[in-house]
Amino acid sequence: MTDLLTTDKISLVYTDGERNTYALRDVSIEIPDRKFIGIMGPSGSGKSSLLYILSGLKRPTGGEVRLKDYAYGGRPDRELVDLRRTRFGFVFQQPYLLVWQTAMENVLMGAPELHEEARRKAQTYFDQLGIARLQNKLPSQLSGGEKQRVCVARAMMNDPEIIFADEPTASLDHTNGRLVIDLLSAYRERGTVIVVTHDPEMLTGADTVLMMRDGESQGWVTPDQLAEVGAKSKTISLGER
Numbered sequence: 001m002t003d004l005l006t007t008d009k010i011s012l013v014y015t016d017g018e019r020n021t022y023a024l025r026d027v028s029i030e031i032p033d034r035k036f037i038g039i040m041g042p043s044g045s046g047k048s049s050l051l052y053i054l055s056g057l058k059r060p061t062g063g064e065v066r067l068k069d070y071a072y073g074g075r076p077d078r079e080l081v082d083l084r085r086t087r088f089g090f091v092f093q094q095p096y097l098l099v100w101q102t103a104m105e106n107v108l109m110g111a112p113e114l115h116e117e118a119r120r121k122a123q124t125y126f127d128q129l130g131i132a133r134l135q136n137k138l139p140s141q142l143s144g145g146e147k148q149r150v151c152v153a154r155a156m157m158n159d160p161e162i163i164f165a166d167e168p169t170a171s172l173d174h175t176n177g178r179l180v181i182d183l184l185s186a187y188r189e190r191g192t193v194i195v196v197t198h199d200p201e202m203l204t205g206a207d208t209v210l211m212m213r214d215g216e217s218q219g220w221v222t223p224d225q226l227a228e229v230g231a232k233s234k235t236i237s238l239g240e241r
């Protein structure tokens with residue numbers, strides 16, 4: 001199997017005066033094509049930092065990151081913007097939408113070109129996400145969950161090789177969260193989806209899950225193993241009280 005995304009000993013260090021914080025330390029991972037990948041770990045373990053570097057939103061302070069043969073850890077902003085716009089899709093914890101545009105216009109913003117095909121594709125996503133009746137509404141007229149579903153539709157519009165999602169279900173109730181995750185995971189037929197989450201239940205259908213701790217990779221687990229780890233860590237934290 002060829003790897004889509006690889007990192008070679010990436011680090012991310014924040015320097016504040018004399019003090020260095022290692023958000024990531026020597027993380028080397030390989031992520032295959034067309035998989036639904038989870039990233040989990042305690043708060044502050046480096047999950048978002050890793051996602052930002054994989055997605056070209058931040059540069060590593062050390063090491064290298066590659067999309068197939070394209071190394072982009074040290075590329076200028078212009079190239080990173082291009083990489084993100086043409087090859088990646090994003091869903092963030094907060095639904096960022098242009099407030100003066102309708103839901104449909106926001107989704108079409110994600111399309112490389114505005115033609116009838118893009119409109120049809122957007123329409124399909126609205127239907128699949130159960131928000132077809134909301135397409136002409138402004139973001140201010142939508143609930144948080146509805147806005148997030150609009151963001152998911154927008155992320156898919158450019159047929160990205162990878163969709164990066166940082167806590168995409170944090171603002172949703174369980175039913176809407178599940179709907180969003182199911183749609184994201186179905187995208188693995190076309191590309192890889194990488195989801196950072198605190199909620200192991202959202203990763204029950206994942207192909208594999210990367211565990212992070214203290215800025216380091218702890219290796220990969222299956223969703224079943226994740227449930228065991230979750231149960232154990234609950235016992236430990238209760239026992240520590």
Ligand SMILES: Nc1ncnc2c1ncn2[C@@H]1O[C@H](COP(=O)(O)OP(=O)(O)OP(=O)(O)O)[C@@H](O)[C@H]1O
Nearest residue numbers: 014021022023041042043044045046047048049050
């Ligand atoms: N801009 C920053 N300046 C300094 N330190 C930072 C900055 N951003 C993150 N950090 C530190 O880097 C470490 C990793 O942060 P990161 O946000 O990647 O963790 P996380 O696992 O995503 O946490 P959470 O689950 O709470 O969102 C933490 O110790 C955090 O305090």
